[in-house]
Amino acid sequence: MKLKILGSGNIFSEDNYASYLIDNKILIxxxxxxxxxLKRLGINSRNIVDVxxxxxxxxxxxxxxxxxxxxxxxxxxxxxxYCDDSGKDKIYDLTKLAFPNKLDKIYxxxxxxxxxxxxxxxxxxxxxxxxxxxxxxxxxxxFKQNDIRVGFSGDAGMCEGIHIMAKKxxxxxxxxxxxxxxxxxxxxxxIIELSQTYKECIFYTTHMGDxxxxxIKSLGIKNLxxxxxxxxxxx
Ligand SMILES: [Zn+2]
Numbered sequence: 570m571k572l573k574i575l576g577s578g579n580i581f582s583e584d585n586y587a588s589y590l591i592d593n594k595i596l597i598x599x600x601x602x603x604x605x606x607l608k609r610l611g612i613n614s615r616n617i618v619d620v621x622x623x624x625x626x627x628x629x630x631x632x633x634x635x636x637x638x639x640x641x642x643x644x645x646x647x648x649x650x651y652c653d654d655s656g657k658d659k660i661y662d663l664t665k666l667a668f669p670n671k672l673d674k675i676y677x678x679x680x681x682x683x684x685x686x687x688x689x690x691x692x693x694x695x696x697x698x699x700x701x702x703x704x705x706x707x708x709x710x711x712f713k714q715n716d717i718r719v720g721f722s723g724d725a726g727m728c729e730g731i732h733i734m735a736k737k738x739x740x741x742x743x744x745x746x747x748x749x750x751x752x753x754x755x756x757x758x759x760i761i762e763l764s765q766t767y768k769e770c771i772f773y774t775t776h777m778g779d780x781x782x783x784x785i786k787s788l789g790i791k792n793l794x795x796x797x798x799x800x801x802x803x804x
Contacts, residue, residue: 570692570712570719570804572742575606577775577782577796579628579746585798586628587776589721589742595689596620597710597721603632604639610799615644619689622652623723624707625659633660634667640678641671648679651694653706657681697734699725702753709734717804724776726752727759735767740804742796745774745781757784764793 571592578584586600594616596603607614614636622630633650640648650656664675685696693713701707701724709722709730720738725731727750734741743760750756754776755763764772771792774785785795 570714570717572719572802572804573610574775574796574798574800575603576600577777577798577800579776579778582778584777588629591712592690594618595692598623598629598723599632599636600628601631604635613644614639615646617648618646619649619651621694621710621721622650622656623709623721624653624701624705625655626702626705626724629724630659631663634664634675637664637675637678638668638671641674646678649682649689650679651682651684651687651696653708654683655706656683697730699723699730699734700728700752701725711737719804722755724754726750726754731755731763735763735770735772738770740771740773740802742773742775744776745785746776747778748780748784757781757788760785760793761788761790764790768792 573590575588575590576585577587588598588600588603590596593612596617599620665672687694691714695711697709699707699709707723707725709720711718711720718738720734720741722743725744744755745760746754747756750759760772773794773796775796782795
């Protein structure tokens with residue numbers, strides 16, 4: 570797996586919004602600015618066929634109407650969208666708000682899949698429910714390929730889903746929004762505990778607010794890595 574970090578920040582940081590690109594063609598989340606970021610990196614949006622959405626907060630899917638417009642006018646190919654049951658209505662509503670006259674066309678340019686287990690290319694993918702905010706479903710995803718298990722927590726507080734992912738994964742791209750964890754977001758205090766409990770897993774902090782990256786770096790924990798925008802990894 571080739572992984573590129575498109576963004577590692579939360580809403581208030583100067584980093585891009587958290588999102589990731591796998592093998593130059595699979596997106597995990599599509600926050601504001603994603604289409605422009607891809608173009609600046611020289612990645613043609615036509616390559617993007619699969620988008621997995623962790624949850625429907627604005628900083629995780631607000632570039633979807635622009636990606637769909639790229640599909641209609643430039644790329645002429647379809648997008649597969651993987652997300653929870655609420656996704657189809659949320660994407661429809663957002664697109665209607667952005668481009669009310671394009672809805673008929675846009676529907677022909679995406680497939681929607683709410684399966685909990687599915688395959689993309691030779692990855693087996695498992696959706697894992699995590700706890701985030703009241704009234705909003707949030708999911709992590711685990712990509713399995715041979716012996717490699719790479720997880721993306723999405724936005725999450727410490728919960729059973731996070732323990733499941735940490736136990737199963739060799740690499741976990743993990744929410745670490747603030748210095749102190751709370752119900753809706755993992756903090757540095759929580760991720761220290763996770764990295765010490767699950768020593769077989771390397772944790773990569775993302776969705777970071779101010780001060781988190783420096784704090785993680787200062788800890789010097791072997792299996793705990795602070796991400797930067799545009800980092801690249803091969804697993
Ligand atoms: Zn969120």
